[in-house]
Amino acid sequence: MLESTSHKYLDFVRFPELYNWSVQYLNDSKIRFNKKYPLVRIGEFLTRNKTAVTIQDEPVYQRVTIRVRNGGVVPRDEVKGANIGTKKQYVISSGQFILSKIDARNGAMGIIPESLDGAIVTQDFLAYDIDRTRINPQYLVLISTTKQFIDFCQSCSSGTTNRQRVDEAKFLSIRIPLPSLDEQNRLVKDFNNIMTFIKMEEMKVIDIEVKAVVAVREALGVALYPGYTEEQLIRLTNYAAIDSWSVPKILLAGHSPFGESKYKCKKLSELAFINPRTDLSMLNDTDEMSFIPMEDISDDYGEWQNKKIGKKADVKGYTKFQNGDIIWARITPCMQNGKSALLSNLINGKGYGLRGIKPNV
Template sequence: MLKSKSTYKYLDFVKLSQLYNWSVQYLNDSKIRFTTKYPLVQIKEFLTRNKTAIEIQDDVYYKRATIKVRNGGIFLRDTVIGSKIGTKNQFVISKGQFLLSKIDARNGAFGVVPEELDGGIITGNFWTFDVDYSKVNPHYLALLTTTNEFIEFCEQASNGTTNRHYLQEPLFLDIKVPLPSLAEQNKLVEEYNAIIEEGNKIDIQIESIRQKIQSYLLNAIGIKDSNNLENNKTAECQYKYLKFTNLSDINRWDYWNQEQSITTLLHTTKYPIVTLGSYNLIHRKWVRDSNTFRYVEIGSVEPLRGIVNAEELSTDKAPSRATQIIKEGDLIIGTTRPYLKKFAIVPSEYDSCVCSSGFQVIAANKNYNLNFLYEYLHTYLAINQFEFYMTGALYPAITNKDLKKVLVPFPPLEIQNDIVQYIQVLKEKVQSLIQQASIAHTIAKKRFETQIF
């Protein structure tokens, strides 16, 4: 007579059909509660790795892709000439392929290559897969792989040091997922997109207000925004092969048209120009005097919402980049890929948290309004300066030394306060719209998940 499993209370049993690999942690922790109403099929049955290599040429322009986490989609990061690309051996992607980041898979960085990125390039940190369209709609797969449960699986199927967990390709391809008929997949995707479309309409309203905020700020300090640039182009058209720059605006002698245009435009403001280094840039060293701490990393900051979370960690497992303390009212500036606008004013709930060395901290001061500086840093005038000073290929960043060189218009404090007060009214409208868009996304996600879990 066979004994029941309860007799072996210290043993765990796994069916042979589910024995994807010999990792005990993976087998114990990676049980995704997929529905049984659809057949479960291994991902490798409909995805095939594509490694179309390309050697970057210095005189050719290339489209580079970026993947937003948690079903944020795949977008054009930039178009850049090959001489500016440090990693010369990369890979080509095509429209309709399935793409993921092996680093950020644990954060839901999956998606389908859009038409505008056909022929784009990626580094080895991304994986490209050809899709068997007779079996799967890649957009259905993108929705499935960005659910919380699948993201948790990717965390378990990844290894490496803190913030560098790499997804293991065999584990990813071996996982079984529910595969409805193509007609059912298409229906699920259409239902999801119908709700998301309402959210997208709200996003358009949000972007309109953000543009209004930028235009208002620039006009308030006496800069004519993009119209000024167009006027400059018209005035210079008779000298179409020449570019004129004031000697006082030259910071370096190599040609960088965009940077010089921005510098010239900044000097049209009716207020003094200062450098970011004139603010109170500080580094409050973190002393490890407790067992736990709350950590704000780069991923904890979102462009519109600021700091969204602080993970509580054991001090003995602190990341090497956990180095400094932040205080309520500080402005923190993400210096890695600053064009992502990882900037935030620290609210009271994150007072005395530890933050990454990837942030530059500016302390509050009675001589300036940090909210004014925060809003200015979101304008193209500041972002273009960040990009001018960035160095590095895989993780472009601006050094603290160069950050101090960024030019900032400096109105009197009472003018800064008035500008911030007006912008705050517009931002309250933005926050209300963000909540509406978030609700739409949550509804769409829950409806999809009820079908597959």
């Protein structure tokens, strides 16, 4: 739909572009790419391929699935024909562009790899031959990963919440910027070079992290791979080290998860107050506090992200904490992911949210 510069409450659309009489569709169909390149309908270089096949009982068929958020076309399973309920299926070929009618709104589309040439799909998948004289398939994939493109696929879908299907005619009416083939090739090459650079930098970061862990363990005299114990039929432990009559806990009594170290190990309870009481008496119910839900603690760096604000009146049912506290998740899988952080700069010095162990050191 064309935007008017002279009318505040009116939009205009050219009749040749009037693919649907729905006002919502026409408003949502504005893919906001810049005008550096001409906009061309996808239907001009994609041709639907409907190579039907009737499933026989004895052969084994390769089926595929398409991951959402542009995760690519991947194998689903190999099934004997007798175990396939829908006997009318469609054969796909490598190099085709394919999308899921149900999950196109979630970015389920991509190029069929050579390894899946000859696989089968149901009518809920749309496969297209690509006019490679007009568009580089990888350029098409890059365009389809943009938020604008995914949002438009959402507007092209209708049906119940979990079973919305994209309307093919509307999908083929999407117009995307189409530079020359040489320019497309250059853009794809530049993108691939950037992604290669990013992967190399990520490998450098991983290497630094590993070296840092090794350096810390060596400084503490801790085994690099702690926790290994030989099988024993009888194990003895000091009575003073028994905290409960649980056999698993007795077997671990007195042992550090870090293995042997040149330094004496102490219990965490000897070094910190576990879940100490946080005094909020000086605050009114309307006073602001920091709100820290589980997802706002970084798995990687132990940082508090996305500084959210709550009120004292909302703290019921949550763990409360204050500046200087270390919070640590005790709910799986957050605990295994290492969600923990040292808190500072809390609003009014207080916060609430993350349900977990709260050592105050």
